[in-house]
Amino acid sequence: MSQTVPIRLYVNGDRHDIEIEPRRTLADALRDDCGLTGTHLGCEHGVCGACTILVDGKPVRACLMFAVQAEGTSIRTVEGLAPDDQQLHPVQRAFWEKHGLQCGFCTPGFLMLVAGQLEEKPDTDEEEMRDVLSSNLCRCTGYQNILKASMAAAEEMSG
Amino acid sequence: MTAVVPPSWTGRSLPRVEDPSILRGHGRYVADVAARDRCWYAKFVRSSIAAGRIVGITAPPGVRIYTAADLDGVGEIVASLARPDFVTTRQPILARDVVRFVGEPVAMVLAETEAEAEDALERVVVEIEPLPAVLSVADATADQARLVHDVDFPGDPNTVVDGRIHTPGFDEVFAAAAHRVSVQVGSARQSAMPLEARASHAAYDPATGRTTLHVTTQMPHVIRTGLADVLGIREDDLRVIAPDVGGGFGAKMALAREDVMVVHAARRLRRNIAWIETREENFMAAWHSREQVYDVEGAFTEDGDLLAVRADLRCDVGAYSCYPVTYGVEPLMAMAELTGPYAVREYSVRSRAVLSNKCPIAPYRGVSRPVQVLAMERLMDVAARRLDIDPVELRMRNLVHEFPHRIPSGLVLDNASHRQTLAAAADLADVADFRRRQRTARDEGRLLGIGFSSFAERTGYGTPAFAARSAPFELKPNAVADVITPGFERVVLAMDSSAGVTVRIGASPHGQGLRTALAQVISDELGVAPDEVRVIHSDTDATPYGWGSFASRAMVMAGGASLLAARELAGRLRTLASSRLGGLPGDIDLSDGEARHRETGESVPFFVLARDTYHSSHLIPDKGEPALEATATYDPSGTFANACHVAEVEVDPATGAVAVTRFLVAEDAGRLVNPAIVDGQIQGGVVQGIANALFEELIYDDRGVLVTTSLMDYLPPTLHEVPDIEIAHLETTSPQSVTGAKGVGEGGTIGAPAAIANAVSDALAHLGIDVNHLPATPHRLRTAIRSAQAAQAADISDRETAS
Numbered sequence: 007m008s009q010t011v012p013i014r015l016y017v018n019g020d021r022h023d024i025e026i027e028p029r030r031t032l033a034d035a036l037r038d039d040c041g042l043t044g045t046h047l048g049c050e051h052g053v054c055g056a057c058t059i060l061v062d063g064k065p066v067r068a069c070l071m072f073a074v075q076a077e078g079t080s081i082r083t084v085e086g087l088a089p090d091d092q093q094l095h096p097v098q099r100a101f102w103e104k105h106g107l108q109c110g111f112c113t114p115g116f117l118m119l120v121a122g123q124l125e126e127k128p129d130t131d132e133e134e135m136r137d138v139l140s141s142n143l144c145r146c147t148g149y150q151n152i153l154k155a156s157m158a159a160a161e162e163m164s165g
Numbered sequence: 166m167t168a169v170v171p172p173s174w175t176g177r178s179l180p181r182v183e184d185p186s187i188l189r190g191h192g193r194y195v196a197d198v199a200a201r202d203r204c205w206y207a208k209f210v211r212s213s214i215a216a217g218r219i220v221g222i223t224a225p226p227g228v229r230i231y232t233a234a235d236l237d238g239v240g241e242i243v244a245s246l247a248r249p250d251f252v253t254t255r256q257p258i259l260a261r262d263v264v265r266f267v268g269e270p271v272a273m274v275l276a277e278t279e280a281e282a283e284d285a286l287e288r289v290v291v292e293i294e295p296l297p298a299v300l301s302v303a304d305a306t307a308d309q310a311r312l313v314h315d316v317d318f319p320g321d322p323n324t325v326v327d328g329r330i331h332t333p334g335f336d337e338v339f340a341a342a343a344h345r346v347s348v349q350v351g352s353a354r355q356s357a358m359p360l361e362a363r364a365s366h367a368a369y370d371p372a373t374g375r376t377t378l379h380v381t382t383q384m385p386h387v388i389r390t391g392l393a394d395v396l397g398i399r400e401d402d403l404r405v406i407a408p409d410v411g412g413g414f415g416a417k418m419a420l421a422r423e424d425v426m427v428v429h430a431a432r433r434l435r436r437n438i439a440w441i442e443t444r445e446e447n448f449m450a451a452w453h454s455r456e457q458v459y460d461v462e463g464a465f466t467e468d469g470d471l472l473a474v475r476a477d478l479r480c481d482v483g484a485y486s487c488y489p490v491t492y493g494v495e496p497l498m499a500m501a502e503l504t505g506p507y508a509v510r511e512y513s514v515r516s517r518a519v520l521s522n523k524c525p526i527a528p529y530r531g532v533s534r535p536v537q538v539l540a541m542e543r544l545m546d547v548a549a550r551r552l553d554i555d556p557v558e559l560r561m562r563n564l565v566h567e568f569p570h571r572i573p574s575g576l577v578l579d580n581a582s583h584r585q586t587l588a589a590a591a592d593l594a595d596v597a598d599f600r601r602r603q604r605t606a607r608d609e610g611r612l613l614g615i616g617f618s619s620f621a622e623r624t625g626y627g628t629p630a631f632a633a634r635s636a637p638f639e640l641k642p643n644a645v646a647d648v649i650t651p652g653f654e655r656v657v658l659a660m661d662s663s664a665g666v667t668v669r670i671g672a673s674p675h676g677q678g679l680r681t682a683l684a685q686v687i688s689d690e691l692g693v694a695p696d697e698v699r700v701i702h703s704d705t706d707a708t709p710y711g712w713g714s715f716a717s718r719a720m721v722m723a724g725g726a727s728l729l730a731a732r733e734l735a736g737r738l739r740t741l742a743s744s745r746l747g748g749l750p751g752d753i754d755l756s757d758g759e760a761r762h763r764e765t766g767e768s769v770p771f772f773v774l775a776r777d778t779y780h781s782s783h784l785i786p787d788k789g790e791p792a793l794e795a796t797a798t799y800d801p802s803g804t805f806a807n808a809c810h811v812a813e814v815e816v817d818p819a820t821g822a823v824a825v826t827r828f829l830v831a832e833d834a835g836r837l838v839n840p841a842i843v844d845g846q847i848q849g850g851v852v853q854g855i856a857n858a859l860f861e862e863l864i865y866d867d868r869g870v871l872v873t874t875s876l877m878d879y880l881p882p883t884l885h886e887v888p889d890i891e892i893a894h895l896e897t898t899s900p901q902s903v904t905g906a907k908g909v910g911e912g913g914t915i916g917a918p919a920a921i922a923n924a925v926s927d928a929l930a931h932l933g934i935d936v937n938h939l940p941a942t943p944h945r946l947r948t949a950i951r952s953a954q955a956a957q958a959a960d961i962s963d964r965e966t967a968s
Binding site for chain 1: 280
């Protein structure tokens, strides 16, 4: 199984030319081959959502997609969320201000999930946001502040 | 001049200093350390048989494999207590000759990538001759039961802890009571299920001969002790680092056999080795908890005073004893704390830990207290119904309200607010209004229920409390204690020559925001801003020995030590400042990074005092040390936080599904250092309690094979299953905590299951259904509802026939 193929990934605007086995998941390729370890793996069977990233703007479980399937797409991970070293993305800022994280392991997945939702639909209401957030698991926060943070970000991004 | 009172940093919901790096994806968890390294990967071949003899292990050439036969010089994990009823067993690092549970590590393979290690795993063949598996407490303790370990059991077979308390006046009071009410409660096996499964990465350094282990743990110092003892090396040959840790909840406070293997292989091969656990392995082998059944009987007066409690507590602890807290952790805590906040005078209890061919238990948030509280709170509701007393009134009548109060097991309840939290919760709940809503809903065929749960949570306990788990023992000359007694926390606080403040702590936070909260405590004493206090933790090379973060202790213990150290350092700054500004140290106030003479208003920046100390040490006024440093240890005997939870539920009679529609918490964990963090702990805890009550269950089949090994089978709640959680705070301080803070990490999980069981029982009371065994899954409730309806229908038709 050591035969590799060359692929090209565009992640957060950067080009990554990597050599991987066809069986490599997108999550592993991002973490091990692109050095982007902000995307976490909590279950590797598509339930927990810790590995949620945006592929062409849509939330995707990076553990359920092969890296070779992502060729030619535009990928965004948590490392590409903030505009620069000084500022945070509104969703990141809201999670900080509303205490939306504890151990932080699920956090990148939630940030990408919410950022993807709000960039597509900034006026997402609370009921729909509850639905969206139910995609991912958090074991620390009880979700209360994740919801509050997501709605605070929605208010900012739709305002 | 009028004295200016500086604003207190303590008590404010400051955003956490921990967060920005995590939010940017710069958090560093163990798997991230491995991903940046060209290390080899370990995978473990695990037993697929619950009990059996290993006949053969074969691997094709080219597979790098370790079995028990390759572990010369490696010891076993032994976690023991010095009690006459305690039976010690040994945990080999890889199964040797026999396997004792499905998931037990039998062999380790190594490969250059994780995928190749998985391929290698597939090529190893393990032949095991099955033996009858012991899968229940009843089977395990029967005459002629098969023994899980071939050791001497002085009492019942497979019984490794058999604790008893019987107060002298019990028999008389119990026999004479007007009412005796009994309940049996139970909990399924559960997994703490941190979102980051276990992981370790060992790096061998040929230059020093040392090995650095990054491991996802709650107690790096203790894990280092355990590893060194098992490997027969000195602790200073190892450096243990817990980097960012993706949740612990107790499941990361036990020494893992896999971690021993990773360190062993790294040392032998002089290579870096990583092990990243899969979710399936985590369910099978990374510690379970809570498989407990309690029979509890309360003796009440005619007026509802609870005079005496009799209890038989049984904990299925699996196949091995977890290091360091042992498999006594569930039954011994339950025995000591069962009666909780109630003023019970007489107590008779038997509390057992019983072995089985299942995954070993370790602590999980609350340990046995969720089941203890379930027992006492179901007892209160069942008794209230029997005695025709309002359940809130019955609790109020029996809650301890004068402190200190010694409970029959000998523990002393310190200042708390049991009655006040119950009153606050009842107020918020507005039971009269709920009963109206309940009646209206009932007319529409909808089943609503409400349930209360009052509890005391022992927190922040140090060495005295842990020592009490063992009988007093005498040390032989030259012999070390073979019992581990956790306790103290220690900190080293220093101001450097640029006036930067750093505190090194033995505790090891993993998501609790302790860095922020400790900085708040220290900054108030020193007169600096919290973001100027750097907290260093979780690295055995950089921090003083400490026990770690568990048992709702870190804020009490590390917080107390930090406060004491900060007071000492502040005193030193005052002394130095008074030599520059005149007057006495007592005339000096510290704020905004300066020392100011209260009368003259003259001030000197800390920077100057720091430079004086380190760079002009010949000028130090009292010829003191050329350092601004304070070390403090805090080791209190423990305090009790308390709370009352209220759940409102709606049960769907067609499906048996329960919706938690409202959840209230009136809690008292003493002084709130950072209210947002406290609320976060409570919210997360309550949701794990809801999970315990309704959703999560590890299920073994009748051959001892775990069938819930994925997140499709084991069901943590999502936001969809969780209501808004309303929280009210009381702040009763105790002399047992120098900061005034009591522990708050576990309370949510401890109280919620009972509140929900009482609420579901209330919703189904008209059917005569009592919910005593958790989780109350849709299948269980639907079955109970169907059979209750069938029985009522039969009853009606019987009566019609009779008339």
